[in-house]
Amino acid sequence: MKDAFGREIRYLRVSVTDRCNLRCRYCMPAAGVPDKGHGNILSFERIAEIVAAATELGVSKVRLTGGEPLVRRGIVDLVRTLAAPGTLRDLAMTTNGTLLADLARPLKDAGLMRLNISLDSLDPDTYRAVTRGGDLALAKRGLRAALDCGFPVKLNAVLQRGVNEREIPDLVDLTRDLPVELRFIELMPMNGDCAGDAFLPGSAVLDAVPALRPLEGDGKARRFALPGAAGTVGLIEPASRPFCAACDRLRLTADGKLKPCLLDSREIPLEGLHGDELTAALRDAILAKPAAHGALSFTGQSPAGRPMNRIGG
Ligand code: SAM
Ligand code: SF4
Numbered sequence: 636m637k638d639a640f641g642r643e644i645r646y647l648r649v650s651v652t653d654r655c656n657l658r659c660r661y662c663m664p665a666a667g668v669p670d671k672g673h674g675n676i677l678s679f680e681r682i683a684e685i686v687a688a689a690t691e692l693g694v695s696k697v698r699l700t701g702g703e704p705l706v707r708r709g710i711v712d713l714v715r716t717l718a719a720p721g722t723l724r725d726l727a728m729t730t731n732g733t734l735l736a737d738l739a740r741p742l743k744d745a746g747l748m749r750l751n752i753s754l755d756s757l758d759p760d761t762y763r764a765v766t767r768g769g770d771l772a773l774a775k776r777g778l779r780a781a782l783d784c785g786f787p788v789k790l791n792a793v794l795q796r797g798v799n800e801r802e803i804p805d806l807v808d809l810t811r812d813l814p815v816e817l818r819f820i821e822l823m824p825m826n827g828d829c830a831g832d833a834f835l836p837g838s839a840v841l842d843a844v845p846a847l848r849p850l851e852g853d854g855k856a857r858r859f860a861l862p863g864a865a866g867t868v869g870l871i872e873p874a875s876r877p878f879c880a881a882c883d884r885l886r887l888t889a890d891g892k893l894k895p896c897l898l899d900s901r902e903i904p905l906e907g908l909h910g911d912e913l914t915a916a917l918r919d920a921i922l923a924k925p926a927a928h929g930a931l932s933f934t935g936q937s938p939a940g941r942p943m944n945r946i947g948g
Contacts, residue, residue, distance in 0.1 A: 638922060643885055646698070646885070647686065647694045648700055651700070651710065655668075655731070656703055661795070662948070665767065668944070675890045677889060679712065682717075688914050692917055692918065695722070698751075700948055702830025702945075703730070704730055705839055711742055714742055718747070725748055731769070731774060735776075736780045739781045740784050743784045747786075751790075751842045753774075753793075755798075767798055790816070790818065791820055796832065797832075800843075803819075811865065816866060817867070818856060821842050821872050821875065822874075836875045839867065846862065857872070879925075880927075881891070882896075885920055891904065894946060895923040895925070897928070899928060900939065900940030900941075921930065
């Protein structure tokens with residue numbers, strides 16, 4: 636179905652939990668998820684019902700995210716349930732990868748098609764600092780397992796001035812041998828404990844690695860590659876090059892609200908809605924998509940109304 640600005644909405648991001656085993660500074664409050672956030676998490680049956688209704692309206696791509704989707708018990712069963720009807724052209728997941736070593740194969744067998752793995756740093760101390768305690772070795776093991784299982788993999792690295800800025804060339808070097816798309820993401824103000832002076836524009840990647848050659852973009856990311864490399868490099872630049880005109884997505888939060896736009900506080904509750912009423916709420920959310928998000932500012936409230944772990948990145 637098309638939104639009010641003629642954009643075909645094909646993509647639903649489903650957050651399966653607000654919880655996470657890491658505490659990235661730009662995403663989660665240091666104290667983690669408040670207790671009252673644990674209550675109304677959608678059941679797998681309810682997620683499947685909402686995905687089926689969205690499919691009827693033309694959604695053909697679903698990404699499971701969170702929080703950390705792999706901390707939700709039974710996640711492999713949810714993947715199997717969503718894959719079973721065969722109506723999804725794409726079923727993907729975004730994960731920090733730290734629990735992936737044991738789960739990559741079961742996820743693949745259950746029907747998961749693609750993985751995005753977050754990896755901001757190749758230095759164990761920097762990784763630990765950014766994630767507030769994470770173990771880089773676990774994330775690397777998860778990445779290895781994903782590649783060994785044959786998953787197409789994208790790596791997500793949030794650009795942070797003075798944190799992973801000096802590692803940009805090392806991160807890009809990963810693409811020489813690994814068949815991955817490494818995507819540098821501009822930092823967004825999402826209520827995490829991350830100040831605006833950490834913002835680094837996507838263009839910093841091109842300054843740091845002049846050997847990158849442009850490829851055709853995909854409407855959302857500018858894309859590049861090193862000559863002869865196995866992988867590619869993408870720039871996701873919501874602040875300096877907003878890609879709203881190509882936005883084709885809706886978000887479903889773990890507590891059952893539709894978010895028409897990541898960077899807008901509007902939410903449409905689905906509680907108690909089934910059948911035609913559920914379809915109508917999905918239509919409302921599609922038609923409520925703004926033409927574009929406002930300018931991003933690190934001062935004052937986040938435009939999103941929730942921290943990232945409570946939306947689903
Ligand atoms: N836990 C999983 C992970 O880290 O990949 C999935 C959820 S996480 C919210 C999804 C993506 O959002 C991650 O790649 C993360 O780096 C990104 N993200 C979180 N907060 C962000 C922020 N403030 N600005 C830009 N990207 C952010
Ligand atoms: Fe957890 Fe992902 Fe947020 Fe990091 S970015 S705290 S791994 S949900």
